Amino acid sequence: MSNLVNSLLYGFSSILSFGPDVPREDDEKGDCSGAGADGNCCKTKATPDTKVMEPSPGSVTQSGCCQSNKEASESKDGCCQSNKESAASKDGCCQSSKESSVSKDGCACESHTGSVDINSLKIFYSSLTGTAKEFAVELQTKLQAAEHVHVHELQVLDITEYDNDNLLTETSVCIFVLSSYNVEGPLDWFTKWLRDLRYDFRVDRLALQKLRYAVCGLGDSAYGDEFNVASQDIDKWLGQLGATRIYPLGSCDKNADQKAQFDAWSEQFIGELRDKRSLEFSPTNIEYDSEGEDEEESDDVNVGSGEEMVDLEDMGSMAAKIKESKKNRADEEEAFSNSKARAKRSIGVDGKTVSRKAAGSTEVREMVSPMLHKNLTKQGYKIVGTHSGVKICRWTKSALRGRGFCYKHAFYGIQSHLCMETTPSLACANKCVFCWRHHTNPVGTTWRWKIDDPKFILDGAMENHYKMIKQLKGVPGVKADRFQEAFTIRHCALSLVGEPIFYPHINEFVTLLHERNISSFLVTNAQFPDKIADMVPVTQLYVSVDAGTKEGLKKIDRPLFRDFWERFLGSLESLGNKGQRTVYRLTLVKDHNTEEIDNYVELIRRGRPSFIEVKGVTYCGYSGASNLTMANVPYHVEVVEFCEKIVEKLGGGYEIAAEHAHSCSILIAKTSFKVNGEWHTHIDYPRFFELVKSGEPFTDLDYMAKTPDWAIFGTPEAGFDPEETRWYRKNRKTMPPVEVAAS
Structure with a gap:
């Protein structure tokens, strides 16, 4: 009886409402985009434990759409969208078969893989020889040509020209294409800044929670354990600071087919963007083994807040916590290797996504990619x-x-x-x-x-x-x-x-x-x-x-x-x-x-x-x-x-x-x-x-x-064969002859 009353009340509220429908407790969302194969709303499909809601004469048209008459655009196939927009499939869904995601228990007209709009996306590069910049520009071109992914503002930026502090308030989707070969380079300053940010006890653990990112590193496996270490650290520290990783770290090896590896990573990354859920903010939840840091979060002294002051009597415990934090850093780094923040996929030598173990078992390759x-x-x-x-x-x-x-x-x-x-x-x-x-x-x-x-x-x-x-x-x-x-x-x-x-x-x-x-x-x-x-x-x-x-x-x-x-x-x-x-x-x-x-x-x-x-x-x-x-x-x-x-x-x-x-x-x-x-x-x-x-x-x-x-050293010819014709460039500066000391 109570279910019938609730249904009648909900129906009358739909008639009298001029704004969006109020979602019911058993609905994930209040909006419905179309009807199912049986002519009823695709979100109210009956289950063995529930009854189908009786439609109200004023709220549902003869087509079976659960939207009002004003919003519905009736068609013969029963879809509440217009004929131009609808592409009804055999199962009665009002979206195309490519975009629809039909589950076992009914039609899900709201797909997670439809067209995605991104307000701003920035591609940062750090390049030693120009390869990273070339790849960054190539990624920009791919994004511009990508179907179902529309970026309103797309920029390619040199990371050395970016104010690092702006990253704390950055809301754009950020892609990092970073080159590192165990030598001094343009990436050093950004790496040092991010490392200090990560291990500064005064910085909140979720300082970068507004950031969504992905990192692709370019390196050389000949350096062994130091291969792409800078890119790995940056990818790790961004995740530890609360940023949302859109796609796992890419590792492109110069000693393999680096171009094919980057192409594979970039295509898979763009494919990930087509899933709307990938852009949802979900800061990485890292479980630390360091007891000192766990206690630090539960104590009265809040180290993570930058707005609170520390009382003088709390300085002793604060110093102890800082010392304990430094002591456990190595253990924390080791723990992170098994945490959720580490990328679970890597790019193989053949440009496909394979595990490191599988990549190591490939056949002997050619030196020249x-x-x-x-x-x-x-x-x-x-x-x-x-x-x-x-x-x-x-x-x-x-x-x-x-x-x-x-x-x-x-x-x-x-x-x-x-x-x-x-x-x-x-x-x-x-x-x-x-x-x-x-x-x-x-x-x-x-x-x-x-x-x-x-x-x-x-x-x-x-x-x-x-x-x-x-x-x-x-x-x-x-x-x-x-x-x-x-x-x-x-x-x-x-x-x-x-x-x-x-x-x-x-x-x-x-x-x-x-x-x-x-x-x-x-x-x-x-x-x-x-x-x-x-x-x-x-x-x-x-x-x-x-x-x-x-x-x-x-x-x-x-x-x-x-x-x-x-x-x-x-x-x-x-x-x-x-x-x-x-x-x-x-x-x-x-x-x-x-x-x-x-x-x-x-x-x-x-x-x-x-x-x-x-x-x-x-x-x-x-x-x-x-x-x-x-x-x-x-x-x-x-x-x-x-x-x-x-x-x-x-x-x-x-x-x-x-x-x-x-x-x-x-x-x-x-x-x-x-x-x-x-x-x-x-x-x-x-x-x-x-x-x-x-x-x-x-x-x-x-x-x-x-x-x-x-x-011979000291002769007027200075080693130039006199039978040859000396060729001088235009505007050549003449240097005085070398004076040879007497032997």
Whole structure:
């Protein structure tokens, strides 16, 4: 009887009401969008325990819609919406089949996956090399083109240009595309600010409860446990401060197909936005194991409120709580790893959403991902196989036009148009601040990629090199004779990019070069001492000595190995035991490594190289991956002064032999290469191939050749071949000649 009375009262209130219906206790919402298949309201479907409400003559039309006559737009299918808007399906629902969500117990016309309106959405990026910015703009484009997601105000912002304090009152949906590679970068300030905010006992635990966010991190798995650690921390701290996570943290690995991973994450994120429930505010409820923090919330002294003052008598307990909070921070961080705030999904190497365990069981992949291939190709590289590359050196172009050769011509007798610059491994174990490749190549400490055959690599490198030479045929000034000579490679500089000695079959590769009478100039970054010790004879073996101290090497080379200094010293010792020509390559970076004279001297005595090349760093423009400027580039006279100090400190056994002022390079050589007062730093290449093919042991003095007079240090030519045409750029500033001290 009571149910009948309630139904009659509710019906009369519907007739007399001019505003929205008052929801009943058994209804989730008061509005109804249409009728069910039986002609009745889809929200009043009878169940075994309830009776169907008898419709009032004035409140329900003949169509069966539960809205008033004024609001209803009657149609033949019984839907209370207009014919244009309705798309009645067979089940009688007034929404389309794509948008409707029909449950087992009836029609649910109000779908959670309809069109979503977002007032404001901001995409923040932090970029080292420009990749994060590129991805952020791409995400903006995808959101603009997305169906069922309408953003009224969409912005892409550099996180360094955003006032961090505004995040406390931010109401926009915030997406963070953050790049971090364990080096100093633009993300550091924001990370520090958020960390201080998270662990400041004066900040409320729900300080960011108005924020809805998602984070996608770009990193490099070669850093092991530090992979994407900054993005993980930011994602974690935002959740701990009460923000609502819309979608789990994305982890895009530079050593995999980073572009495909980001595409997968962004598409899944946009798909999540189509669900209206994803934008509902739901601050993360974190359960801490720290007893001190639990007690802190229940005590009379409210630490989380910024508006209350603490009485003097409460200061003692306050100090104890602060001390306890610091003590339990480590336990809290560990507890968080199993809390609701951590993302439960990660992006796999194939661009799909898979678990980390499943991702680790994938097959051996290629080193060069599609995105990396695109970046390197854009820079002029020709990719060979899955992990090798070749590129035309600018000095090759210069030599073809008769405008001079590189410093190796002055020091060792190489003609640049006969030289091929390549590498069998694009991966490296360092991320040097002066890397002219802008850190687009992969990094790693162990070989975990597919391995190509050495002959395949050499054939592919030579084929691509010749193709690039052929393309220079139409360049103005190319000499016909040198153009023809360039199709016979005589030298191979294994110093293009990466770490050539990292390639597992580097010995076989070098042997193939020598069999074809191609000399080998192999450069290593001194992180693989065992590889150096096992190396077959090469024409000339280099190690890069970029700093004289452990701290300096870490700052300059930014190595991945934790025992990088021990590996560095071991490499120098292995180099000292080689019988062939060995070289220390020192790249001087002003205000970084130019004051470590005594330390350099000790390293030289350890490895006893045949030669020491000292070169000023080349500024290649801003890359975002380092903070070098033209102020860090030393003048040639400063390089000369540095070398003179080195020679003086060594106290004998070494002298300055040659120079190439155009490259800002100086060659220091052992005095054993000075025969009868004349320097013999050049190489007798035919003799070298004879010695290699003989199989007998030989030394660096067995294949030396006389250095031409114009290459000797202190001559007017300063290392520039007088038979070449010196080409000066317009508006060139003339520097005074270097004054050579009398010996």
